[in-house]
């Protein structure tokens with residue numbers, strides 16, 4: 001049944017789709033204002049065929065507005081949207097060739113699951129029925145084809161909405177926070193299902209989310225937005241490990257921000273700790289400071305003081321949080337300028353080092369884990 005579906009899903013494994021890096025969607029200098037508020041300020045973005053791109057950012061940064069421009073549900077003030085080589089900027093939604101799923105399931109309450117899925121289909125009845133059966137099978141809802149939306153769980157309703165969005169075999173799938181109304185376990189499961197479906201169908205997908213974990217686990221590339229602008233476009237690993245701006249570093253994941261001071265031509269001073277200084281520095285503030293950024297998981301705990309071959313510091317454990325697979329320690333580190341530092345450690349380290357509150361531990365900061373940013377008020 002799934003093969004039937006692949007046969008009529010036109011983007012899937014067609015000759016066109018064999019060039020995965022071909023641009024499918026090109027957004028060029030797109031701007032949008034609502035009254036005095038600039039919501040999109042010159043957005044440039046290229047999405048390739050078969051790619052899964054997440055628009056990630058805090059509430060109000062313009063993610064949904066950008067998705068709505070692509071869908072034609074709103075028109076930009078300036079700029080261009082080219083889809084599959086066709087300028088669609090001024091075209092109505094019906095002429096744009098996409099399927100869309102919203103946060104609210106938006107199913108027709110008076111239609112069964114099967115009829116909801118088949119709503120937009122045209123052609124002979126037998127062909128429509130076959131497509132509906134294929135879609136039901138694809139999302140594992142065969143058993144509930146005759147139920148009404150009110151008889152379904154939230155997760156089931158969202159899968160029906162997904163099948164309906166795919167029913168007309170669109171070239172582009174738009175997802176606007178499709179999982180945010182669901183509970184954590186269902187959300188986790190549907191993440192995998194959507195990703196697998198997207199991969200099977202090779203359908204170009206753009207998903208709006210404010211959930212960084214969702215973006216990191218699902219996207220091929222993430223577009224981080226802030227105040228109507230794109231801060232960074234990159235793979236999940238690039239966004240997490242090489243944040244281009246302090247906004248991206250603060251918004252995605254947890255981090256330690258430590259005041260440091262460039263000294264001479266080749267050193268950085270972090271409290272009593274002297275570190276090598278990179279050739280290029282960010283701008284230095286009036287107090288002669290910059291900020292050193294590192295992730296909590298990069299802080300290393302050593303079983304003994306001092307540890308051989310590394311510059312270590314003593315830290316007092318002020319608080320311990322269990323975050324499921326890891327423990328997060330809140331450390332007071334006098335030698336690094338009285339700064340509070342977060343350190344994430346695994347259960348094995350936690351138990352072998354018999355970690356407890358108010359204990360004194362030895363820590364170090366690997367050079368490779370550090371990034372430097374201009375000191376300024378945090379977002």
Ligand SMILES: Nc1ncnc2c1ncn2[C@@H]1O[C@H](COP(=O)(O)OP(=O)(O)OP(=O)(O)O)[C@@H](O)[C@H]1O
Pocket residue numbers: 034037039057058059060061062063064065066210
């Ligand atoms: N039709 C509209 N009229 C006026 N202002 C609007 C309109 N639509 C959106 N806005 C404003 O534009 C800004 C961006 O909204 P948008 O919905 O794109 O943000 P978002 O990043 O998707 O946020 P969220 O995650 O909360 O949905 C917000 O300040 C919002 O209030």
